[in-house]
Amino acid sequence: MKFCIVTAVVAKGNGQGRVNYEVTWEALRRGHHVTLLASSIAPDLHHHPHIRWIPINVDQLASALLKEMFFAYQSARWIKKHRAEFDLIKVNGAVTSVRSDANAVHFVHSAWLKSKVHPARNNQTIRGFYNWLYSTLNAYWEKRAFCKTKVIIAVSEQVKQEIIELGIPEEFIQVILNGADIDEFCPGYADRQLLGLPNNVPLALFAGDIRTSRKNLDTVLYALVQVPNLQLVVAAGVENSPYPELAKKLKIDQRVHFIGYRNDLDKLMQAVDLFVFPSRYEACTLVLLEAMASGLPIVTARTAGGCEIVTTECGVIMPDPDDVSHLTQVLIELESNLEMLDKMGKASRKVAEQYSWQKQAGAYIDCFERKVAIKQLI
Numbered sequence: 001m002k003f004c005i006v007t008a009v010v011a012k013g014n015g016q017g018r019v020n021y022e023v024t025w026e027a028l029r030r031g032h033h034v035t036l037l038a039s040s041i042a043p044d045l046h047h048h049p050h051i052r053w054i055p056i057n058v059d060q061l062a063s064a065l066l067k068e069m070f071f072a073y074q075s076a077r078w079i080k081k082h083r084a085e086f087d088l089i090k091v092n093g094a095v096t097s098v099r100s101d102a103n104a105v106h107f108v109h110s111a112w113l114k115s116k117v118h119p120a121r122n123n124q125t126i127r128g129f130y131n132w133l134y135s136t137l138n139a140y141w142e143k144r145a146f147c148k149t150k151v152i153i154a155v156s157e158q159v160k161q162e163i164i165e166l167g168i169p170e171e172f173i174q175v176i177l178n179g180a181d182i183d184e185f186c187p188g189y190a191d192r193q194l195l196g197l198p199n200n201v202p203l204a205l206f207a208g209d210i211r212t213s214r215k216n217l218d219t220v221l222y223a224l225v226q227v228p229n230l231q232l233v234v235a236a237g238v239e240n241s242p243y244p245e246l247a248k249k250l251k252i253d254q255r256v257h258f259i260g261y262r263n264d265l266d267k268l269m270q271a272v273d274l275f276v277f278p279s280r281y282e283a284c285t286l287v288l289l290e291a292m293a294s295g296l297p298i299v300t301a302r303t304a305g306g307c308e309i310v311t312t313e314c315g316v317i318m319p320d321p322d323d324v325s326h327l328t329q330v331l332i333e334l335e336s337n338l339e340m341l342d343k344m345g346k347a348s349r350k351v352a353e354q355y356s357w358q359k360q361a362g363a364y365i366d367c368f369e370r371k372v373a374i375k376q377l378i
Helices: 015-029 063-086 109-114 126-146 157-164 216-223 243-249 265-271 288-291 324-335 338-355 357-377
Strands: 002-006 033-038 051-056 088-092 102-105 152-153 173-175 204-205 231-235 257-258 273-279 298-301 315-318
Touching: 002 015, 002 063, 015 033, 015 088, 015 357, 033 063, 051 157, 063 126, 088 357, 102 357, 109 126, 152 157, 152 357, 157 173, 204 265, 216 231, 216 243, 216 324, 243 257, 265 288, 273 288, 273 324, 288 298, 288 338, 298 324, 315 324, 315 338, 324 338, 338 357
Parallel strands: 002 033, 002 088, 033 051, 088 102, 102 152, 152 173, 204 231, 204 273, 231 257, 273 298, 298 315
Antiparallel strands: none
């Protein structure tokens, strides 16, 4: 079969890009041919005999909005000329303006626009207006895109519900969660000293963008004030982030270690005791799955898409991500109970093993093959 995948990036170091990377490789393993309409692809895909890359260069444009508009226009022009070459065209959201056979949805802008932590909500600057405009236009375009496809693949139950709220019938939506590299992210031992982390103390890990309040590091810091034995590692860039200053204000800066963006997250996860991520809005976060694959107990929130796989055996799901008191109680109970941490960590790993990248990518290709088979019967 011949598939066309339309997306900005096909590479490991990108959430949506990682999914497309794994889907591409699974298609190749099954003997299919894949054409990639993308701005960039992983080096190991460049010379594969069953890969054709159609580059769409957007580097010359200044803003994300302009880049996405240009990409949508250029990809649509190309697809209109070459549609007959393919058995199936797979897109992501509103990445292009033409009809598709499958649309994998990693983020619903209309739902994000309603969120109380949307950056435009309390920002009356030009930047705030840009954030509002970006989300508003994408919300309009994505709904049109959802109505112009044959099957929608949602990356979590939360995303599925957000799509249904747009008026899309449930029978057109299939849920395939993101996966985890269960070989790279696995339980093990990592030397804290070599990683620049403190020894002989309970350590929690938080990983994510901390330039805004969306990931909810502020609630974690406020809770940490009341958990004096616990220390926190924050793996994130600190430029333009208010949280190092907040940690100082709360007088916990000696227990909060801002280590910057790291590419050794797998080792960091082997060195800590639990993963704390009560995000106020996520579609389906890869880092949560990676933490589970690493055998870490999970503390997250109902608002974090993908949390549906976190069972009571492997973690805690907070109904309210802003409930400092609840988070404090959870952290106190966990940091002092090594036996519970061990049991939860083993349960996390067992769940994560059900969501390997090969299995999840296989679910995509199964879906594509069914759609092509149905099309050929008509």
